[in-house]
Structures are given as C-alpha cells and as structure tokens.
Amino acid sequence: MSDPFNSFPNVPNPGSMQKDVSGNKIAAGICGILLGALGIHKFILGYSKEGLIMLLVSILTCGIGAIPMGIIGFIEGIIYLTKSDEEFNRVYSTGNKGWF
DSSP, X not given: OOOXXXXXXXXXXXXXXXXXXXHHHHHHHHHHHHHGGXXXXXXXXXXXXXXXXXXXXXXXXXXXXXXXXXXXXXXXHHHHHHSOHHHHIIIIIISOOOOO
C-alpha cells in the first residue's frame, strides 16, 4: 500500500539534497592561489562583498594592499582545496563563512 502522505514518492526531499560544490571548490581554490589579490575566488563562491573588498584594497592602494590580499587568497585557496566536499559545503555553502 502506498503512503497517502507522500504523493510524489520518487522526488527526493529538498532538505536532504546537497548541491555539488566540488567544481566550485576546485575553481575557487585555484583562483585563490593564482589570483588571490583580486578576490576572484570569493566571487566564484558567491561572496561578492568580500570579493569586492579584496579587489578594491588591491587596486585603491596602488598595489601595496595586493601583497596581503594575495597572501590571504593563497591561504584560502589552500584551505579550500584541502577540505573534503562535505566539509567545504558545510562551511562555505551552508555556513556562509566569508573569511578563512
């Protein structure tokens, strides 16, 4: 007998679905390592405010601020690539952690 409360038995519960972040994780990690000073890795993950801060600091300081922003981007890129997909999703997609 079918469940009368589940009218769509083949449709998964949206709360149990996880989005695949492995593509974003790799792209953000590589961009963080190579182009960290520009904040492109932040834009890839959807953190526009943080990406704009990194970009503006790098540009408006005539490149002087690009050094610490590049170091931050490099560290974040390494962190992104070393996390498992589940942990990355939990921290950056679900938890909305913008920095480190």
